[in-house]
Amino acid sequence: xxxxxxxxxxxxxxELMIVILFFAVxxxxxxxxxxxxxxxxxxxSDLTAAVRETQSAAEWFxxxxxxxxxxxxxxxxxxxxxxxxxxxxxxxxRTGEGNAVYTVSILFGGQRMDLPDGTGVEAPPPIKRDCLGxxxxxxxxxxxxxxxxxxxxPG
Numbered sequence: 001x002x003x004x005x006x007x008x009x010x011x012x013x014x015e016l017m018i019v020i021l022f023f024a025v026x027x028x029x030x031x032x033x034x035x036x037x038x039x040x041x042x043x044x045s046d047l048t049a050a051v052r053e054t055q056s057a058a059e060w061f062x063x064x065x066x067x068x069x070x071x072x073x074x075x076x077x078x079x080x081x082x083x084x085x086x087x088x089x090x091x092x093x094r095t096g097e098g099n100a101v102y103t104v105s106i107l108f109g110g111q112r113m114d115l116p117d118g119t120g121v122e123a124p125p126p127i128k129r130d131c132l133g134x135x136x137x138x139x140x141x142x143x144x145x146x147x148x149x150x151x152x153x154p155g
Contacts, residue, residue, distance in 0.1 A: 046092075046102070046140075046145060047145060047146060049088075049092035049102075050102070050104075050138035050145040050146040051138075051146050053086070053088070053092065053104045053138055054104055054136045054137070054138050054146055054147065054148050055148065057075060057086065057104055057106055057136045058134075058136045058148055058150040060074055060075055061106065061134050061136070061150050061152060062150065062152045065132070065152060065154045066108075066132030066134065066152050066154065068082075068084070068108065071084060071106065072084050076094075077106070078097060081113075082108065082111060083105050083106060083107050083108070083111055083113060084105065084106040085097075085103055085104070085105050085106075086103065086104040086105075087099070087100035087102075087103055088100060088101065088102040088103070088104070089101055089102075090102075101140060101141075102138060102139070102140050102145070103138070103139055103140070104136065104137070104138045104139075105136070105137050105139065106134055106135070106136050107121070107122070107123035107134060107135045107136075107137065108123060108132075108133070108134050109123055109124075109125055109126060109132065109133040109134065110122070110123060110125060111123045111135075115139050115143055115144060116139075116140075116141045116142075116143070117141070117142060117143035119143060119144065121135065121137055121144065121147065122135070123135035123149070124149055126151050127151065128151065128153070130153065130154075131151045131152060131153050131154075132151065132152045132153075132154055133149065133150065133151050133152075134149070134150045135147060135148070135149050135150070136148050136150060
């Protein structure tokens with residue numbers, strides 16, 4: 001009677017390939033989750049910085065009673081087509097127009113501007129009579145990040 005020995009190496013190699021495939025799929029899923037988490041974190045950081053800068057500009061608008069020249073002087077803003085622009089780099093540090101990644105614009109009552117993504121924004125007229133109004137908007141080449149309407153009663 002002859003004893004036949006079967007090789008178990010084929011079964012071992014198949015199990016090893018399944019384990020490697022399992023780890024490859026799970027690592028791909030984990031990498032995808034890390035990328036999404038990073039993008040969400042970056043978007044959250046940009047929104048936080050945009051809110052901070054727009055609120056600061058809005059408070060300055062109120063502090064100078066809506067005077068465009070004083071506001072431009074206090075904020076060291078660039079005057080462009082009767083609006084004021086503040087330029088920021090990728091870390092939200094003030095910079096020149098050539099290095100700007102983000103821009104905070106102050107539009108005065110009734111002014112309109114088109115953003116790079118094709119959408120238009122317009123400063124709404126003041127709700128109350130005898131008030132000065134403006135729209136402070138933070139934007140990038142991707143579009144609007146945050147905006148806030150501002151009103152100030154002069155007096």
